[in-house]
Amino acid sequence: MSQPRFGRLLTAMVTPFTADGVIDLAEARKLAAHLVDQQHNDALVINGTTGESPTTTDAEKAELVATVVDEIGDRALVVAGVGSNDTRHTIELARQAAEAGASGLLVVTPYYSKPPQDAVAAHFRAVADATELPMMLYDIPHRAGVPIETETLIAVASHPRIVAVKDAKGNPVASAAVIAATGLDYYAGDDGYTLPLLAVGGVGVVGTSTHFTGARTKVMIERFLSGDLAGAIADNAALLPVFTGVFATQGCMLVKAGLAARGFTPAVLRAPLLPASEAQAAAFVALLDAAGL
DSSP, X not given: OXXXXXXXXXXXXXXXXXXXXXXXXXXXXXXXXXXXXXXXXXXXXXXXXXXXXXXXXXXXXXXXXXXXXXXXXXXXXXXXXXXXXXXXXXXXXXXXXXXHTOSEEEEEOOOSSOOOHHHHHHHHHHHHHHSSSOEEEEEXXXXXXXXXXXXXXXXXXXXXXXXXXXXXXXXHHHHHHXXXXXXXXXXXXXXXXXXXXXXXXXXXXXXXXXXXXXXXXHHHHHHHHHTOHHHHHHHHHHHHHHHHHTTSSOXXXXXXXXXXXXXXXXXOOOTTOOOOOXXXXXXXXXXXXXXXX
């Protein structure tokens, strides 16, 4: 199989904050380098939901993208989350990300307003027209309120810059239909969905637990692609408690708890999110320990 546009392993990176809630750019550099050099990520998603993008300003988003681009250079790609429920604002964020040096865009379905499918398609096409960057759609109906329907995905796939989907719909039959009908690269948007999606033609994952599981998840993907199905299944079984456990509460809460336990960014979040409780943090760290991570 040819290498997908954004690679096979991507992590939706958390945004480090100082104790007083300011973005910690030095810590962002340290974490980005670790995710690329030690966890073997092909690309990092910056300003995604796991990066607490609803609580960061446009200026902060631009500075964070530019900082990570500067830190990792050509060792990996930077995909900027630019989605919102306002097409005009999303276009502004897309252009800002391009100016900051991003390699691609992640655009979620417009949320809360629940637009009909023709409006969803028009939104994605308008954003794709706004820059020269390749774009990944984010299909997550349980958060956005509406899915990107199969027919809509097939229709917008004709746009030359709409090249991939982060699939958190949890419907492998629908995903397989789109993969069969288009050239879109399909990435699991839920860590535990990675191996099942590969089985119907997916290419990789945009992960959350991959802050810790990245290197071993990449081995799992490579084993599957090389035909070592037994090895991939064994890898999946070993990592599944962490793949699922990271979502025992909001993902970035537990990622930050785990990172703090491993000597990285303190577990500081912006309201309305709160740090994981001691019990939640201990339970997640225990899963990491048990998996040897």
